Amino acid sequence: MSVTADIQRLRTELGKLASFSETPAPAVTRVVFGDMDLRARDYLKTLFAEASLVVHEDPVGNTFARWLGRGKSLSPIATGSHCDAIPNAGRFDGTVGVIGGLEAIRALQRSGFEPQRSIDLVMFTAEEPTRFGIGCLGSRLISGALDSSVGDTLTSEGRTLNELRLAAGFSGRLIDVPLSPGAYGAFVELHIEQGPILDREQLDIGVVTAIAAPASLRIIVDGEGGHAGAVMMSDRHDAFLAAAEIALAIEAAARATGSPDTVATTGVCEVFPGAINSIPSQARLDVDVRDVDLRCRDAVLAAITAACDGVEGRRGVTVRLEPINADPPARCASPIVNAITTACETRGLRHRTMVSRAYHDSLFMSRIAPTGMIFIPCRDGISHRPDEYASPEAIGRGTEVLADTLAALAG
Ligand SMILES: [Zn+2]
Numbered sequence: 001m002s003v004t005a006d007i008q009r010l011r012t013e014l015g016k017l018a019s020f021s022e023t024p025a026p027a028v029t030r031v032v033f034g035d036m037d038l039r040a041r042d043y044l045k046t047l048f049a050e051a052s053l054v055v056h057e058d059p060v061g062n063t064f065a066r067w068l069g070r071g072k073s074l075s076p077i078a079t080g081s082h083c084d085a086i087p088n089a090g091r092f093d094g095t096v097g098v099i100g101g102l103e104a105i106r107a108l109q110r111s112g113f114e115p116q117r118s119i120d121l122v123m124f125t126a127e128e129p130t131r132f133g134i135g136c137l138g139s140r141l142i143s144g145a146l147d148s149s150v151g152d153t154l155t156s157e158g159r160t161l162n163e164l165r166l167a168a169g170f171s172g173r174l175i176d177v178p179l180s181p182g183a184y185g186a187f188v189e190l191h192i193e194q195g196p197i198l199d200r201e202q203l204d205i206g207v208v209t210a211i212a213a214p215a216s217l218r219i220i221v222d223g224e225g226g227h228a229g230a231v232m233m234s235d236r237h238d239a240f241l242a243a244a245e246i247a248l249a250i251e252a253a254a255r256a257t258g259s260p261d262t263v264a265t266t267g268v269c270e271v272f273p274g275a276i277n278s279i280p281s282q283a284r285l286d287v288d289v290r291d292v293d294l295r296c297r298d299a300v301l302a303a304i305t306a307a308c309d310g311v312e313g314r315r316g317v318t319v320r321l322e323p324i325n326a327d328p329p330a331r332c333a334s335p336i337v338n339a340i341t342t343a344c345e346t347r348g349l350r351h352r353t354m355v356s357r358a359y360h361d362s363l364f365m366s367r368i369a370p371t372g373m374i375f376i377p378c379r380d381g382i383s384h385r386p387d388e389y390a391s392p393e394a395i396g397r398g399t400e401v402l403a404d405t406l407a408a409l410a411g
Contacts, residue, residue, distance in 0.1 A: 100190045216288070294328055
């Protein structure tokens with residue numbers, strides 16, 4: 001059985017998909033339920049139908065294209081990723097896992113392989129948080145990590161998720177989106193690394209063993225405002241300076257774990273009232289903490305809480321911590337890690353194990369199915385930018401490893 005990806009076809013289809021964009025090339029912007037998202041979905045469904053896959057869409061627009069296996073009673077396996085793109089992104093994030101997943105299925109079909117288990121190609125709705133402020137909307141709903149009530153509570157420009165999905169043609173109830181644990185025997189996602197390791201080490205494939213998960217929180221510091229000239233330094237309770245101390249403590253806490261997999265970022269700092277001649281009365285920080293080890297991550301969160309308490313006492317301000325979300329990290333399933341590794345070795349590809357520092361739909365699929373991820377290099381590790389680039393050859397190799405992995409898992 002020789003399974004070979006059609007590199008030219010991969011390149012052409014990724015190029016066509018990139019043309020459905022709200023911003024001019026090479027940038028790609030495709031916001032969920034927007035006109036370009038819907039046109040891209042139509043294009044993909046045409047490709048799915050050409051490959052004789054049976055297409056089904058759920059009420060939030062997650063799209064399932066099934067290659068029917070012979071063993072009707074066996075649980076299916078699945079691969080897939082997302083096709084939405086943040087403003088001014090590139091053409092490979094997510095799409096490589098959808099078009100590559102499709103080409104892996106087609107390559108298996110061409111080789112004469114007949115799967116025992118059905119193979120689903122899944123395109124998840126809204127992996128990016130652009131529209132609704134929360135990442136992995138589709139896979140969160142599938143896994144049950146998100147309650148169906150978000151249909152009325154998540155909004156975009158004054159319209160609810162339910163209004164927007166219905167307008168986009170996705171009817172039915174969100175309560176029917178979750179899949180039960182065991183619905184899939186395995187889930188494998190092909191994705192660009194979005195980091196520099198594979199490119200720097202000139203490797204073909206990253207075999208992902210764990211996926212880091214973000215915990216995010218908002219820290220609100222209330223101090224005392226006043227005239228920048230009139231209030232003496234000794235009398236001040238400057239909210240921004242207290243927040244600055246907290247931000248530095250967050251950096252120190254992340255460094256203190258000693259693990260390269262711990263990262264913490266204070267990505268937002270808003271200061272009120274925000275005038276040059278006014279002492280800041282309030283400051284708001286949005287903080288993102290990630291690790292593949294839940295205990296390490298929680299230790300950082302505990303250190304942040306302690307730092308806030310200390311600053312409160314020293315500076316005479318009040319500090320509130322509001323958790324935004326805290327998803328647990330995931331371990332990849334060893335049978336899938338082994339199948340990916342075997343595929344790399346059989347094909348003589350240079351590979352290594354690694355963790356995923358970014359999170360993906362796989363983080364949520366791992367709650368209902370044994371999950372694995374295949375990374376391919378992207379140039380200089382650049383992603384979420386118009387100059388994001390993965391070579392057709394690299395995508396072809398990833399697609400072939402995915403095909404071998406699916407064949408091993410589908411039996
Ligand atoms: Zn992605």
